Amino acid sequence: MNSSSCRWAASLLLLTLGPRVLAGPLDDVYQLGPDSESHAGVPHGKVIGPDTLASQVFTNTTRHYWVYLPAQYDPSKPACLMIFQDGHAFVSLTGDYRIPNVFDNLIYRREMPVTIGVFINPGRRPDQQESSAKDWGDRINNRPLEYNALDDHYSKLIVDELLPALKAKYNISSDPDDRAIAGASSGAICAFTVAWHRPDQFRKVISTIGSFTNIRGGHVYPDLIRNSEAKPIRIFLQDGVNDNRGMRRNGNYDPRWDWHAQNIKMAEALREKHYDVNFTWGIGTHSNKQGGAIMPEMLRWLWRDYKRPDDPKDNANRTLFNVPNNP
Numbered sequence: 001m002n003s004s005s006c007r008w009a010a011s012l013l014l015l016t017l018g019p020r021v022l023a024g025p026l027d028d029v030y031q032l033g034p035d036s037e038s039h040a041g042v043p044h045g046k047v048i049g050p051d052t053l054a055s056q057v058f059t060n061t062t063r064h065y066w067v068y069l070p071a072q073y074d075p076s077k078p079a080c081l082m083i084f085q086d087g088h089a090f091v092s093l094t095g096d097y098r099i100p101n102v103f104d105n106l107i108y109r110r111e112m113p114v115t116i117g118v119f120i121n122p123g124r125r126p127d128q129q130e131s132s133a134k135d136w137g138d139r140i141n142n143r144p145l146e147y148n149a150l151d152d153h154y155s156k157l158i159v160d161e162l163l164p165a166l167k168a169k170y171n172i173s174s175d176p177d178d179r180a181i182a183g184a185s186s187g188a189i190c191a192f193t194v195a196w197h198r199p200d201q202f203r204k205v206i207s208t209i210g211s212f213t214n215i216r217g218g219h220v221y222p223d224l225i226r227n228s229e230a231k232p233i234r235i236f237l238q239d240g241v242n243d244n245r246g247m248r249r250n251g252n253y254d255p256r257w258d259w260h261a262q263n264i265k266m267a268e269a270l271r272e273k274h275y276d277v278n279f280t281w282g283i284g285t286h287s288n289k290q291g292g293a294i295m296p297e298m299l300r301w302l303w304r305d306y307k308r309p310d311d312p313k314d315n316a317n318r319t320l321f322n323v324p325n326n327p
Contacts, residue, residue: 026242027289030282035105035296036098042108043071047091047100053120053165057157061123061142064130065162066091068100068117069170070107078173080115080306081166082180082204083158085147085187086136087119089288095133096292106296112303113178116170120162122146138186147183147190148216154190155197163201176232180204180302184288186211189218195233204302205235208291209243212266214256222262222269234276236298238291239263240284259286 049066124141137143188210246258
């Protein structure tokens, strides 16, 4: 096998098995910080689930989801909402993201609002398997169909099926600026597609190692963004310059399969259309390491302009202090 064939085989392996299959030393430079750890004195939210959601959009499928309820949640007040695709990877307290810990710390310090987190897995038919840390689902369940298509089917699942189930139990803000959606790899393009189709419901997006490639036509997004009226979407893009750099057959390079080039094109198109966009390109591969390490900063940026209240239960946790005037 020549070098071009080896690169193509490695790209195919990444596409099939999902993030971090070939993660190595370039990714290990990214380490989780204190915002991703549990700390004494910080109120801890609780994770509920998994619950099961059936779907009429993707018939004969069910998917597991977990709900993170912040310690500061008050049922009498609408809470913000953030939904993570490939939920098993983001809700885990031993993985690369550890979102419950991050939410605990940032909500306590009022660096993000009181936010209910929802972690939803891709669907599976009765004959298919649940996603796991070893296999995110591309080979074993409905993930490729649900996450990579550019149509509005998955947004219907989120808006018409998941949201009613959540609203039946929790007081969730109806303001789309109070709702965010996130994902990694195919889950990232999936999150953007939901906001793209339904900015009336979700206006904040986090994308890590986003697969804006030709898995199911996602490479068209930069041109689609340029040729469409700008939508009220705020988005943070993360990727590594050593992400999958294009599938090659017989030495031929196809930019539609270059993950990093497509992320750069996304950022350029969003900036040209004056979207509220931020992005960072690290040195990593198709790995969750950098995305997990900088997730607290991405969240701070995403929620940077929310109105920060004082904590009524903690006199030491105040935005402003009454300082006596000098005599």
